Amino acid sequence: MIVVLGGRGYVGQAIQSELQRRGLAFEVFSRARLDYTQPHLLSAALRALPVRFLINAAGYTGRPNVDACERAKAECLAGNAVLPGVVAEVCSDLKLLWGHVSSGCIYSGAGPDGRGFTELDAPNFSFRQNNCSFYSGCKALGEEVLAGRENCFVWRLRIPFNHQDGPRNYLSKLLRYSRLLEATNSISHLGECVAAFVDCWQHHVAPGIYNLTNPGSVTTRQVFQAISDSGVSDRKASFFESEQQFMSVAAVAPRSNCVLDVTKALQAGLQLRPVEEAIADALRNWQWEKR
Numbered sequence: 001m002i003v004v005l006g007g008r009g010y011v012g013q014a015i016q017s018e019l020q021r022r023g024l025a026f027e028v029f030s031r032a033r034l035d036y037t038q039p040h041l042l043s044a045a046l047r048a049l050p051v052r053f054l055i056n057a058a059g060y061t062g063r064p065n066v067d068a069c070e071r072a073k074a075e076c077l078a079g080n081a082v083l084p085g086v087v088a089e090v091c092s093d094l095k096l097l098w099g100h101v102s103s104g105c106i107y108s109g110a111g112p113d114g115r116g117f118t119e120l121d122a123p124n125f126s127f128r129q130n131n132c133s134f135y136s137g138c139k140a141l142g143e144e145v146l147a148g149r150e151n152c153f154v155w156r157l158r159i160p161f162n163h164q165d166g167p168r169n170y171l172s173k174l175l176r177y178s179r180l181l182e183a184t185n186s187i188s189h190l191g192e193c194v195a196a197f198v199d200c201w202q203h204h205v206a207p208g209i210y211n212l213t214n215p216g217s218v219t220t221r222q223v224f225q226a227i228s229d230s231g232v233s234d235r236k237a238s239f240f241e242s243e244q245q246f247m248s249v250a251a252v253a254p255r256s257n258c259v260l261d262v263t264k265a266l267q268a269g270l271q272l273r274p275v276e277e278a279i280a281d282a283l284r285n286w287q288w289e290k291r
């Protein structure tokens, strides 16, 4: 069976749906019932089960956005930097293959040659550069903690979206924010990412770091135009004049906007559609949340 840590969160629920869809046995660990942040408790719980794979979808993301991490630093550090180390130690002891949900928000820009950051590029939006949000810094630290681990996948998501309207869906955010920041990003179809997590295990992909964004990149204006073209909304977009204006009126912490290279994931056989196709498909199947 597969164990999912933080399986009740936004990403965790999508993992649960994927495991159900594939008919795979799984168990969700939630801190309310089992404090898996404590190595001895996590280890004992795993020893009691016939576990073959573990997915760590736990972490502190901040609500309503990453600015909340600036005010909850201990929790952010614990969830994103300390916990991966705890899971790594326990899984190493048990010789258990596992995967950690990380983020592409440890980069800023489009990489040295403009084609996107690869898994070999060192994070450039981290505490080491002293230029990042507390959240991004903690995600980069979490990856440092896992460096050199052999039985571990590190999956980097960015700005998840799918066809289901909701507060965590990027498309929903664009539909509801009163003003938007123009930026270029690689973004992740949530369903394709969680399918890739499970494929890594089922298809015996080599452990390591994988950028899991849909191939390519999009600007905020392009995504908003796709929303308009789809007929999902006829709302008119209003944009901040500049990032400086955005930072002065709407944000506390600097934001990561970046492009990732996904050649490694595609070469490993992981299925990620071109970003324009994945967005168009999500909009074609759009389901409004009942409010």
Ligand SMILES: NC(=O)c1ccc[n+]([C@@H]2O[C@H](COP(=O)([O-])OP(=O)(O)OC[C@H]3O[C@@H](n4cnc5c(N)ncnc54)[C@H](OP(=O)(O)O)[C@@H]3O)[C@@H](O)[C@H]2O)c1
Binding pocket: 005, 006, 007, 008, 009, 010, 011, 012, 029, 030, 031, 032, 057, 058, 059, 060, 061, 062, 075, 076, 078, 079, 080, 083, 101, 102, 103, 104, 139, 157, 158, 159, 160, 168
């Ligand atoms: N959503 C995004 O935009 C996005 C993008 C890229 C990467 N990620 C990464 O994906 C992972 C899951 O994100 P998510 O959006 O699913 O988050 P979420 O909805 O907030 O769920 C995360 C879960 O983590 C568990 N958790 C463990 N330690 C925690 C702590 N110290 N503080 C808060 N929660 C803690 C909680 O589960 P229990 O209490 O039930 O155990 C919580 O439900 C995180 O590592 C995040 O950095 C998310």
